[in-house]
Amino acid sequence: MHMKGTATSQQPPAQGLKARLDEAEATLRAIYRGEVDALVVHGPEGEQVYTLKGAETPYRLLLEAMNEGALTTSTDGTILYCNTRFAAMARRPMEQIVGSTCRPYFATEDYAAFQKLLKKAGAEGAKGEFVFKAVDGSSLPVEVSARGFELDGMEGFSILVSDVTELKRSSAKLQEVVGELEHFSYTITHDMRAPLRAMKGFGELLQRHYQDRVDGEGLDFIRRIIESAGRMDNLITDALNYTRVLRQQMDLKPVNAAGVLRSIVESYPQFQPPRAEVRIENDFPLVLANEAGMTQCFSNILGNAVKFVEPNKLPRVHVWAETRDHAVRFWFEDNGIGIPKRYHDLIFVMFQRLSKGYEGTGIGLALVRKTVERMKGKVGVESEVGQGSRFWIELQRCD
Amino acid sequence: MSATKASKRSVAKIPPNRTILYVEDEENDIILVQLALEEARISLPLKTVNDGREAVAYLEGTGAYSDRVQYPAPGLVLLDLNLPLLSGMDVLEWIREQPQFANLPVVIYTSSNHPTDLEKARQLGASDFVLKPSYVHEIAQTLQRLVGQWLSLAE
Numbered sequence: 431m432h433m434k435g436t437a438t439s440q441q442p443p444a445q446g447l448k449a450r451l452d453e454a455e456a457t458l459r460a461i462y463r464g465e466v467d468a469l470v471v472h473g474p475e476g477e478q479v480y481t482l483k484g485a486e487t488p489y490r491l492l493l494e495a496m497n498e499g500a501l502t503t504s505t506d507g508t509i510l511y512c513n514t515r516f517a518a519m520a521r522r523p524m525e526q527i528v529g530s531t532c533r534p535y536f537a538t539e540d541y542a543a544f545q546k547l548l549k550k551a552g553a554e555g556a557k558g559e560f561v562f563k564a565v566d567g568s569s570l571p572v573e574v575s576a577r578g579f580e581l582d583g584m585e586g587f588s589i590l591v592s593d594v595t596e597l598k599r600s601s602a603k604l605q606e607v608v609g610e611l612e613h614f615s616y617t618i619t620h621d622m623r624a625p626l627r628a629m630k631g632f633g634e635l636l637q638r639h640y641q642d643r644v645d646g647e648g649l650d651f652i653r654r655i656i657e658s659a660g661r662m663d664n665l666i667t668d669a670l671n672y673t674r675v676l677r678q679q680m681d682l683k684p685v686n687a688a689g690v691l692r693s694i695v696e697s698y699p700q701f702q703p704p705r706a707e708v709r710i711e712n713d714f715p716l717v718l719a720n721e722a723g724m725t726q727c728f729s730n731i732l733g734n735a736v737k738f739v740e741p742n743k744l745p746r747v748h749v750w751a752e753t754r755d756h757a758v759r760f761w762f763e764d765n766g767i768g769i770p771k772r773y774h775d776l777i778f779v780m781f782q783r784l785s786k787g788y789e790g791t792g793i794g795l796a797l798v799r800k801t802v803e804r805m806k807g808k809v810g811v812e813s814e815v816g817q818g819s820r821f822w823i824e825l826q827r828c829d
Numbered sequence: 830m831s832a833t834k835a836s837k838r839s840v841a842k843i844p845p846n847r848t849i850l851y852v853e854d855e856e857n858d859i860i861l862v863q864l865a866l867e868e869a870r871i872s873l874p875l876k877t878v879n880d881g882r883e884a885v886a887y888l889e890g891t892g893a894y895s896d897r898v899q900y901p902a903p904g905l906v907l908l909d910l911n912l913p914l915l916s917g918m919d920v921l922e923w924i925r926e927q928p929q930f931a932n933l934p935v936v937i938y939t940s941s942n943h944p945t946d947l948e949k950a951r952q953l954g955a956s957d958f959v960l961k962p963s964y965v966h967e968i969a970q971t972l973q974r975l976v977g978q979w980l981s982l983a984e
Contacts, residue, residue: 616943620911623940628857630963635864663963670942678944 451592454496455575499572499591504584507531507545516591519572521564532589535563544574548587551576562591571598615673619666626666629659661791668793671726672780675797680720680804684828687728687760688714690721691749694729701747706736711750717758717825723801724825727809728760730794731821735764738788738819757807759824769813778809798823847980850903851877851938852884852920854912858961862907865968871976876900881915884908885923888930903933905979908955910939910946918949925954934979 493500499516503509509528517524520535536544540560547558555577562572576589633656641649691710695701701708736745748763769777776782778799781792802809802823813819853859859877866875878884884906887894894900906924910917917937924930936957937950947958956979962968 620941624855624857627940627961627963628855628861631857631861631965631968634964634966660963674943 447592447594447597450497451573451590454498454590457492499593501532501589501591502579502586503532503589504586507533507548510586519562519564519570519591519593521566521568534565537561537563547574548576548578551587552578559594562593570595612673612677616670619670622666623663626659626663630656630663633659665791665793668791668797672793672797672800675723675726675801675804680723680801682718682720682805682826684716685719685721685724686714687717687719687724687751687758687825688712690724691728691732694725694732698729700736701732704744706745706747708732708736708747709749711748714751714760715753715758716828718828719805719807719825723805727798727801727823730798731762731823734794735762735766735819735821737790738766739764740767753827754824756827756829757824758827759822762821762823763818764820765818768815768817768819769811770815771813774811774813777811846902846904848874848876848901848903849905849907849976849980850884850887851875851907852879852881852912852917853877853907853909853938854879855909858909861965861968862972865965865972868965869969869973871972873976873980874901876903880913881917881920884912884920885915888924888927905975906933906935907938907975908935910937910941910950918946918953921950921953921955936975936979 493513494515496513497515499519500511500513501509501516502511509530509532512520512524512527514524517527520527532544533541543558544560547556550556555575557573557575559571559573562570564570571594573592573594574589575592576587578585578587580586633652636644636652637649637656644652688710695708695710699705732747732749735747739745743765746765748761750761752759752761778795780796799809802825805825807823807825809821809823811819811821851859851862853862863875866873876887878887886892887900888902888906890897890900890902908917908920912920915923917939921935921937924933924935934956935954936959937946937955938959938961939946940961942960950958957975959971959975962971
């Protein structure tokens with residue numbers, strides 16, 4: 431096992447910190463379990479090998495070399511040992527720390543939570559976030575991981591205290607940047623729609639009120655302008671919906687899928703005769719889902735099922751449910767053009783459009799996959815060219 | 830539907846509270862709404878202002894809008910959200926703070942279908958929330974419905 435200070439230097443600070451913490455924990459765990467026979471420590475004199483045969487020195491050395499505060503306490507909370515890093519964090523000489531308690535380093539509520547953490551730590555260990563107070567009044571955000579131990583009849587805790595200031599700062603910064611980007615993309619997509627509305631609106635007026643003054647070719651140009659503006663508008667709507675799915679909270683509740691399906695079919699003439707036949711089976715178990723998310727997914731799948739059909743053929747869709755262990759799989763079988771096997775994964779990727787002759791933005795199925803994943807479900811397809819497709823969405827069953 | 834009835838009236842006979850105030854900074858949208866009103870044969874007067882502050886001034890009847898013959902108090906407000914100077918939400922909030930406008934129908938007329946906007950508008954007391962349609966025939970249908978729903982009470 432290597433403990434090299436340079437190993438993580440190329441990573442961003444937050445990740446580096448996290449990695450170091452994980453490594454230190456893994457090392458300690460390995461030592462507890464007796465999995466480690468020797469340690470290689472990267473020091474000023476190069477790499478040095480320490481064996482762990484009953485010697486306390488290498489443990490000490492390891493703990494002192496760590497960038498995390500380390501403590502051992504008795505069950506009543508008396509500090510038996512602390513490393514240099516902990517003393518530095520506490521801004522107090524080590525000899526004053528050993529023999530005292532952890533009380534001075536926490537605010538009152540935090541100390542109660544810290545004691546709770548120790549109580550549930552046991553041999554498995556437990557983690558929590560706290561504000562660590564140094565004795566000079568300064569404070570740090572820390573992650574504390576504690577683990578109970580028993581040695582020669584004496585019980586206690588070993589505790590790691592990790593300064594997560596950098597982690598917090600980077601994640602706050604990241605959050606801010608994400609927020610700005612979201613706002614930016616929302617504003618830009620929103621503002622892009624105003625000119626499109628004008629193109630569609632005035633285009634329609636030209637088409638209706640000036641058709642006797644424009645020749646056939648001119649009318650074709652107008653139609654192309656309107657259709658292109660419409661396509662752009664759909665693209666923006668889908669892109670907005672997609673980003674919304676990414677960031678919106680999705681509460682899962684028991685949902686009756688049959689009800690959702692029926693109301694979709696009732697709301698859209700494209701799913702009704704004479705334009706299509708959608709047959710929904712009766713027996714649908716309750717699933718855990720978000721109703722808005724489910725509506726979005728089902729209408730996209732149904733929309734594709736009736737869209738990708740040869741011209742002059744009546745689209746027929748059959749929907750049924752199949753119970754599988756703790757999940758319910760909803761099947762959507764269509765009589766459409768089908769999808770070659772090699773594209774079955776690709777169709778769920780953003781902006782991948784396979785069929786030239788059909789209108790689409792290339793976002794619909796990517797949106798379905800993202801939404802289904804956020805509902806802790808899965809989506810897939812079985813299909814052959816010319817033999818229709820069977821799309822499925824699997825969601826958690828309500829027990 | 831009251832829109833059909835309204836269309837038979839002449840402008841002069843329409844009481845002041847039959848005016849529609851449209852708050853919109855996008856000129857194209859204003860023209861489309863005007864054309865849609867014609868198409869729907871709704872002959873109610875449409876007054877437009879281009880930003881949030883003007884909307885407040887119009888409603889208060891102050892400044893350039895003090896002449897209530899030329900600028901009658903509206904019976905329905907169509908309010909865009911994305912406005913210069915004072916946003917649509919700010920205007921809505923201001924309207925609901927004025928006791929005399931407690932029952933004035935204010936319809937949010939926007940291209941934003943963002944759930945947060947919808948929720949906020951509802952909390953601030955919007956009467957309705959309508960997504961701007963693109964085609965004039967759709968705008969005409971929308972206006973017909975809004976006028977029927979929100980101006981019929983004033984008859």
